[in-house]
Structure formats: structure tokens, C-alpha cells
Amino acid sequence: MRDLRTLRSLSRQRLSGIAVPQPFDLEAFAAGVGEKLGRTIEIRDLPDDPRLSAVSGAWLSTNRAEIIHLEAGTSGWHRDLIALHEFGHLLSNHPSDPDWDREQLARHFPGLSPAALDRTRFRHAQDGYSDEEEQEAEMIASVILDRADIGPPPDVLDSGGLLSRLAEALRHPLRDV
Numbered sequence: 001m002r003d004l005r006t007l008r009s010l011s012r013q014r015l016s017g018i019a020v021p022q023p024f025d026l027e028a029f030a031a032g033v034g035e036k037l038g039r040t041i042e043i044r045d046l047p048d049d050p051r052l053s054a055v056s057g058a059w060l061s062t063n064r065a066e067i068i069h070l071e072a073g074t075s076g077w078h079r080d081l082i083a084l085h086e087f088g089h090l091l092s093n094h095p096s097d098p099d100w101d102r103e104q105l106a107r108h109f110p111g112l113s114p115a116a117l118d119r120t121r122f123r124h125a126q127d128g129y130s131d132e133e134e135q136e137a138e139m140i141a142s143v144i145l146d147r148a149d150i151g152p153p154p155d156v157l158d159s160g161g162l163l164s165r166l167a168e169a170l171r172h173p174l175r176d177v
């Protein structure tokens with residue numbers, strides 16, 4: 001596992017040339033990422049499907065666009081946090097989740113053609129992931145939040161689950177690194 005200082009410096013490199021709007025605005029940030037990468041970025045709700053009920057956010061990378069999916073009904077800081085975590089995966093160029101296969105993708109995203117499916121990567125945020133790529137995505141989210149100067153509302157920290165874990169990760173190690 002890389003140390004936090006290295007990880008933070010890597011995250012800064014990945015964010016170079018991308019403006020962080022102040023006050024933070026997710027759509028404007030997404031447009032900046034799209035410009036830097038030369039890719040279309042879209043932000044959408046997750047498909048309404050009970051099999052995705054444990055998922056709060058997902059990044060879908062197709063031949064046409066980078067699509068950040070967010071749990072319907074989330075707003076404000078929660079929505080930004082989930083989105084930024086997914087942007088962390090995108091900017092780190094992470095591979096697909098190994099536990100998601102082509103058939104599952106085709107079921108959840110029926111609009112994807114077979115050709116698009118061949119080039120589609122999918123990452124989803126849900127409890128229980130703590131590997132290096134997750135840490136990398138969280139660090140990128142935390143650097144962005146830091147630049148945007150938006151911290152977690154207090155209720156998030158005690159709420160349990162993915163959001164509180166992310167919020168804790170953002171709150172602790174970073175200020176002095």
C-alpha cells in the first residue's frame with residue numbers, strides 16, 4: 001500500500017489542469033474534466049433496479065462517453081462526494097470491477113450495444129471495498145473537496161456505511177500530509 005503522502009501527490013498530478021470551482025459545482029467540474037480528457041462526461045441517476053440497491057454511485061466508461069451514475073434522490077454534499085469518488089476512478093484510469101461481468105452490465109445498462117460493451121468499464125461504490133484503487137479514488141475526492149473548501153456535514157460522520165467511511169478518510173490523514 002502506498003503511503004498517504006505519495007498517494008496525495010499522485011492525486012494532485014492527476015488533477016493538474018482541472019479547475020475546481022468555488023463554490024463547488026459538480027456539473028462545472030465535470031465539464032472541466034471532459035475538457036482536459038477530451039471526452040464527453042455525463043452525470044445521470046443510477047438505473048432504478050433492485051439489484052443495484054446497495055450501490056451509491058458508478059462510473060461507466062464507454063466508447064462514447066464517461067458516465068457518472070449517482071443514486072437517485074441524493075443531493076448536496078452526499079451527491080458531490082459519491083460523484084467525486086467515481087471521478088477518482090475515472091482520473092486514475094482504473095480497470096473495471098472484477099466482480100462485474102459483461103452480462104450484468106448488459107442487464108443494467110440495456111442501452112449499450114455489444115460493441116460498446118466490449119470497451120465498457122464499470123466501477124461501483126458500495127461498502128466493503130478497501131483496496132488500493134479505492135484508496136486512490138478517495139484521495140482524489142479528498143483533494144478536490146479540500147480545494148473546493150467543502151467539508152462533510154457532521155451528521156454524515158456518524159451515519160455508518162460508505163459515506164461515513166469516506167467522510168472519515170477525508171477528515172483525518174490529509175490536512176498535514
Ligand SMILES: [Zn+2]
Nearest residue numbers: 124125134137
Ligand atoms: Zn470506488
